[in-house]
Amino acid sequence: MPVRFIHTSDVHLGKTYRASGCDAQRYQDFFTTFAAIVTDAVREQVDFVLIGGDLFHTGQILPRTFAKTIEILQPLKDAGIPCLAVEGNHDWIHRRDSISWMEALSQLGYIYLLRPSRSADGGYLFDAFDPEQGSGGHIEVKGVNIYGLGYIGSQAGNHVPRICDAISTRRNILLFHVGVWTYSPVEIGNIKPEEAQPLAACFDYVALGHGHKPYIVNDADGRPYAFNPGSPDCVNFGEERYDKGYYLVALDQDGKVQHEFRRTTPRPMLVVTANLDGAGNATDALELFKAQMAQKLAGCADDRAPLVEVRLAGKVGFHPFELSRDRLRASLCEICEPLHLEIKNHLSLVAGGGGEEKVKKSLAEIERDVLGELIGANSHYQGRVDELTRLSLALRDLVLKGDVEGEELLSLLSSGGDQCA
Known part of the structure; x- marks a missing residue:
């Protein structure tokens, strides 16, 4: 009989929108999605479950998030189904003198947190998992060897x-929180397809994470060997x-993989553009918007109430600030009641002068230009102006959303912006 398992990743438990008044409902969404995956694992009587990193949205989580996670994982433990996991960049805790919540789950027996050690010359040591310590880099389940490696950053390709x-074993699986370029939408923390290819010779199945888009990577002979399920929720x-979904996988004795992508049903997320081009005043613009x-x-x-991002575009004859968030939300609520609303204002003001129309820069363009000038004024940052401008704006957006912790902001700065993805 083949070994059967579920592969999920980037669950992001604890994610919410704290500043929008919908924090409780959005917070629960991710637990509901994860619980459905666990229910499917028990129903299918799989041999184990793989979590490819970013189980949590931040390294420092609330105690209730930890308690709810244990509640969801309990059916796996009761059914004797091992849950094997690695740490993603969101799980990673920066103060290594403190125990992480992932380590706590492992020590309590709810997951097997796989983390290799390193030799003196920089090699990897995948020691056998020690249940008493809740640590190790390798575990065998029904004749299959599962190796785990969490997020290691932008130099991951050099580690392959x-x-x-x-x-040195056969029938191997690698659980690795990394993306593959050209497939993954994440900008940092990936490896090139040619750098990943050697893994195909050592592992029958490479369980990826990091990017939230599902994809499959083939080896040089066209054999699928690396799989990223993406995130099960938006x-x-x-x-x-x-x-959005996860993989149900069967691994035969000869290493052949059969996979099924099972879709989840996350809350609707909508990104819509309102073209207000030509509106002479805010009242006309609101009618056009509606x-x-x-x-x-x-x-x-x-x-379910949707999550909505509205992008305002066009050249208008009034100051864009007149279309306040409250006015736009009130108009939108006449159509639907969004659980959460974000507005990207890219309107440009058209001013008449000398018989000609002159288009002034949008607010977003002005912000980018001012930041770029400030950053470029320091010779130390020459050659990195665009990169640091994007990072600064990304930090600003995360703080304004109110759904980010200090640890995540620190990780964003340390990794150069990859958590914006």
């Missing part, structure tokens, strides 16, 4: 040869374009 050198706006939203949101048949 060392990972392969440490493997974590950030932009992900509404991706399928008409377009009624048309674009008409197809949302889900009973």
